[in-house]
Amino acid sequence: MLRSFARSLQRVGRALAGEVPMNPQPMVLFKFDREREVDKWHAFTDAYFGGRSEASWALAPDQPAAEFSGRCSTEMDEGADLARAGYCCATSKVDAIGDYFDLECYSALVYTVSGDGNTYLANLRVDSMAGGGGDVWQAPLPTRADGAWTEVRVPLRAFVMTHKGRVVERRMEIPRTRVMSMGVSVSALAGMGPQEAGAAGVSQRPAPAAGAGGAATGGGGGSGASSSGGSAAGEESSSGSSSGGGGGGLLNSSTFRLLLREIRAEGRAGGEDDAPGKW
Known part of the structure; x- marks a missing residue:
């Protein structure tokens, strides 16, 4: 906690010195409204190692969004190089080593x-020099059972380090300047659920219509309220009934379908989201 507090003070000091923006504007990282943008990601499953899960990543046929869908299976082939199966993910492609997402200004x-x-x-992979080749930072990403569009706000402090699918017990802060790729995943096994999402500070609110101004474009307007670090009007706790039930992993069946319209960075590093007491 003391290290986290020191890093927060360091960010504030750099902002006051003009090295980083004090109040950065929201930045759209991915907007999946056309095939060219969707092609920047790809799907991956345990089938690569002998599992039997299936997944696809493509432009949704009926709206401007990417569709991540498939079936998670705990079955595996004889001789599979797996301790357990039932895993599907979609992740952004890494074009070149050193081509990072710099999230230092955001929370x-x-x-x-x-x-x-x-x-x-929600998955973030950092440069191997910063975190190791098998290390992925993960945070819960709840969705509504009725399929309603929502904006799920995930504080960067909510991401925990995992190694080969297991949480690293020692609490560390993600290297925000060395994020190589982003992704989403789902598992047929128990994992983080709505209660964990609420405890981590993850929250949901209704999303604006596709093509609307403000939050959808990463500019002002609708995104301004949520970038303050607090709960905006109409925001719903991810631990409520809107997330579709309790527990972790796949709640409804072995099949899944997630539509993803946009990912953006917002909030102020060193602000309320980064408060040491929230760790």
Whole structure:
């Protein structure tokens, strides 16, 4: 906690010195409104190692969003190089080593999604020099069972380090300047659910219509309220009934379907989202 507090003070000091913006504007990282943008990601499953899960990542046929869908299976082939199966993910492609997403100025990521009531995982992979080749930072990404579009706000402090699918017990802060790729995943096994999402400070609110101004474009207007670090009007706690139930992993069945319209960074590093007491 003391290290986190020191890093927060360091960010504030750099902002006061003019090295980083004090109040950065929301930045759209991905907007999946056309095939060219969707092609920047790809799907991956445990089938690569001998599992039997299936997943696809493509432009949705009926709206400007990417569709991540498929079936998670705990079955595996004989001789599979797996300790356990039942895993599907979609992740951004890494074009070149050293081509990072620099999130130092920001405190949260906002995912505009329409789901099936399952709690997915938001994934961030950092440069191997900063975190190790098998290390992925993960946070719960709840969705509504009725398929309504929501903006899920995930504080960067909510991401925990995992190694080969297991949470690293020692609490560390994600290297915000060395994020190589972003992704979403789902598992047939128990994992983080709505209760964990609420405890981590993850929250939901209704999303604006596709093509609307403000939050959808990463500019002012609708995104301004949520970038303050507090709960905006109409915001819903991710631990409520809107997330579709309790527990972790796939809640409804082995099949899943998640629509993802946009991912943006917002909030002020060193602000309320980064308060040491929220760790």
